[in-house]
Amino acid sequence: MKPALSQFKKEIRHFSLVASMNLIIGVIAIAAGILYIIAAILGLTASLVTPELRVIAGAIALISLGLGVSVIHVTLGISRGLRAIKEKLVAEGPAVSDDRLTCQIVQMTVYYRDIRKTLGTIILIGPLCGFCVFILGIVNGLEAFSLTASGFSVTLDRRVMLIAQVITLAIVVASLLSSHYFTKFAMAWNHRIAEIDASECALKKTLGLDDQ
Amino acid sequence: MSGRRTVYEIYWEILVYCKTPRSFTAIINRCDLNSKLGQEYLGFLVSKEYLTIIVDGEKTIYQSTPKAAEYVTLFSSLYQKLFDTKLGFRL
Numbered sequence: 001m002k003p004a005l006s007q008f009k010k011e012i013r014h015f016s017l018v019a020s021m022n023l024i025i026g027v028i029a030i031a032a033g034i035l036y037i038i039a040a041i042l043g044l045t046a047s048l049v050t051p052e053l054r055v056i057a058g059a060i061a062l063i064s065l066g067l068g069v070s071v072i073h074v075t076l077g078i079s080r081g082l083r084a085i086k087e088k089l090v091a092e093g094p095a096v097s098d099d100r101l102t103c104q105i106v107q108m109t110v111y112y113r114d115i116r117k118t119l120g121t122i123i124l125i126g127p128l129c130g131f132c133v134f135i136l137g138i139v140n141g142l143e144a145f146s147l148t149a150s151g152f153s154v155t156l157d158r159r160v161m162l163i164a165q166v167i168t169l170a171i172v173v174a175s176l177l178s179s180h181y182f183t184k185f186a187m188a189w190n191h192r193i194a195e196i197d198a199s200e201c202a203l204k205k206t207l208g209l210d211d212q
Numbered sequence: 213m214s215g216r217r218t219v220y221e222i223y224w225e226i227l228v229y230c231k232t233p234r235s236f237t238a239i240i241n242r243c244d245l246n247s248k249l250g251q252e253y254l255g256f257l258v259s260k261e262y263l264t265i266i267v268d269g270e271k272t273i274y275q276s277t278p279k280a281a282e283y284v285t286l287f288s289s290l291y292q293k294l295f296d297t298k299l300g301f302r303l
Contacts, residue, residue, distance in 0.1 A: 004295035011295075099228050103287040105295070106221050113216040192294045196218070201289045203220045206283050208260055 005101050008108070011185075012086050018181040019079045022126055025175050026071035029129045032136050033065030057139040064132035069130050074122050081111050109196065112189045123182045130175025137168035222253060224287045226263070227280045233266055233273040 040058055085107055092100055140165060217225075225243050234242075240250035249302075252276060257263040262280040268301045 004292040016264070098222050098292075099284075102224070102291050103228070105218070105291045106224070109291070110217050110221070143292040195294055196291075200218070200220060202290065203283070203287060205284055206263075207220075207223065 002096075002101065004105070008105060009089060010103070011188075012082065012089065012108075014181070015082060015185055016079070016086065018178050018185075019075050019082070020179045021174060022071060022075045022182075023079075025126065025129055025171060025178065026068045026075065028171055029064045029068030029071065029133050031068075032133045033061045033063075033068060036061035036136060036140070037065070053139060057136060060132055060136050060139065064129065064136055067125055067129040067132055070125055071122070074118055074125070078115050078118060081115065085111060089106055098204070109192070112193070116126075116186070119182055119186050123179050125188070126179045126182070127172075127175045130172040134168040134172045137164050139168065141165060219253075220287065223252050223257060223262075224284060226253060226257060227276045230263060230274050230276045230280075233275040235271065235273050239274060 036057060040054070040061075085104060087105055088107075089096075092104075096104075214222050222243060222245070228237060229239060236247075236250065236254065239245075239254065240247055243250070243253075245253065254263060257280075258265060258274075260279075261277055262283060264277050267277055269290050
């Protein structure tokens, strides 16, 4: 297999994995938001330390829900275009002609130009989504909270600490990782777009446009 | 192919598609161009002798010339080279 083809396939596979991870984070954020809202409606959040904290937790739950929906919407939009390229690549089989491979690369380049801004949004809202779930987990796990002039103290329910906090921490790490990989992807493609721009001189010359 | 393409990507697509003779309608449909733009691009490629016009009765068809191979090869090598660098995205 040509090195360019194997690298191209690998990148698309890795990007799909990261997009799937982002979708899972979005679903968890939505679930966490909805669960808190349902619990608040049923009055199950009365155990929270102060009423103010309940309001803050409610606001975070709503933000988490909104961010989760945004993450899913944006990631699905990106994945749709990528899936089309991936399917075409699979349909080509292992023996891809030079022209077909270049065609796929051009398609991916065009696709990247289209999703460039959206990718920036994902890089930003992914970790925010993770942090919302994490903060929601902490707020729900609070048993005591005191704020004084010298500082503040927090006591968490030990059972909640052990299970829920570890899970929410894992979600934060996953969201940061997915954001990191999206950034790497964007950097690699920005570099490629810059290389394409630089190579336009050679193409111009071949077409006899350099004197115009 | 649609989306934000450079003029060089459109030229390449037309030249590769016209390796076998194609009609004007087939070209603009395949390359997602309007007829005005299609005429401009085809006119340029014909003027540079990258495309030749074959008139078959009432039909006018376009075919890439051997001269086009130089551009197509250079374009392919430039784009495939993008994936040769180790900078590529990986997990």
